[in-house]
Amino acid sequence: MKALVAFLSGLLLSAGITISMMIDPAKVLGFLNVLDNWDPSLALVMGAALVVYSTGFYFSQKRAAPFLEKAFYLPKSTKVDRQLLLGALIFGVGWGLLGYCPGPAIAALTSGSTGTIGFVLSMVFGWWLTRKIKFN
Amino acid sequence: MENFTPISALIGGSLIGFGALLMMTMLGRIAGISGIASQLIFERDGRGWRFAFVAGLLVAPLLVSFFMQDLTFTTPDLNTKTLIAGLLVGLGTGWGSGCTSGHGVCGIGRLSPRSISATLVFMAAGVLVASLF
Numbered sequence: 001m002k003a004l005v006a007f008l009s010g011l012l013l014s015a016g017i018t019i020s021m022m023i024d025p026a027k028v029l030g031f032l033n034v035l036d037n038w039d040p041s042l043a044l045v046m047g048a049a050l051v052v053y054s055t056g057f058y059f060s061q062k063r064a065a066p067f068l069e070k071a072f073y074l075p076k077s078t079k080v081d082r083q084l085l086l087g088a089l090i091f092g093v094g095w096g097l098l099g100y101c102p103g104p105a106i107a108a109l110t111s112g113s114t115g116t117i118g119f120v121l122s123m124v125f126g127w128w129l130t131r132k133i134k135f136n
Numbered sequence: 137m138e139n140f141t142p143i144s145a146l147i148g149g150s151l152i153g154f155g156a157l158l159m160m161t162m163l164g165r166i167a168g169i170s171g172i173a174s175q176l177i178f179e180r181d182g183r184g185w186r187f188a189f190v191a192g193l194l195v196a197p198l199l200v201s202f203f204m205q206d207l208t209f210t211t212p213d214l215n216t217k218t219l220i221a222g223l224l225v226g227l228g229t230g231w232g233s234g235c236t237s238g239h240g241v242c243g244i245g246r247l248s249p250r251s252i253s254a255t256l257v258f259m260a261a262g263v264l265v266a267s268l269f
Contacts, residue, residue, distance in 0.1 A: 012192075044142055049152040057242075069162075079250070088254040093224055107194070122222030126230060127170070
């Protein structure tokens with residue numbers, strides 16, 4: 001049951017990424033590049049997702065626990081530290097360079113594109129490195 | 137702004153919101169794609185539901201293309217720039233504990249100060265790099 005819910009969650013997220021065309025890095029760059037024929041679509045995608053999620057999240061927290069688990073697994077840290085900000089900066093540079101963030105890149109894997117596969121393998125290598133090297 | 141697609145953006149964005157919300161109300165977890173995918177690869181516990189989540193990510197575009205026959209999207213060429221971008225996205229989301237889904241949607245949606253800060257920083261960096269390079 002938990003696996004089925006997780007599958008549906010991934011399916012909905014990825015369907016949203018595909019239908020909104022955020023799966024296309026050129027579409028994402030059309031938003032991030034504000035100097036050339038700006039495309040505000042990404043802002044509307046995030047805005048719609050936020051309206052749905054924040055409303056639902058508010059009501060979900062009225063319960064003591066989620067429906068299929070004993071407790072909510074919310075991140076405990078609230079400290080804005082160096083590792084968070086430097087990480088976000090590095091991510092933003094990589095995102096702006098190509099237009100891929102993790103979701104769209106993974107979603108596009110089934111297209112069989114060698115560029116997408118290379119991007120994801122390189123990203124996984126990056127994740128591995130951050131498990132070895134920390135700086136806080 | 138002739139590339140602006142408000143209807144599909146609103147529909148797609150709502151689906152993303154519902155997908156993330158399903159994860160929170162049922163399993164009590166943040167639907168952060170970088171976190172779930174990296175933990176699936178590098179951690180032993182919780183592989184079942186994480187695998188199912190990533191399988192959902194992979195299957196959806198095939199399902200959508202079945203209903204939207206005219207669905208086409210570009211993909212990057214395999215070159216040094218693509219590999220560097222992948223490495224930076226991996227390093228950044230690893231150290232920054234999240235990406236567009238975990239920080240940008242789930243984190244901001246629950247008003248987390250860490251996620252709001254991270255999203256402002258990666259948005260600003262993304263806009264700067266994409267606009268100037």
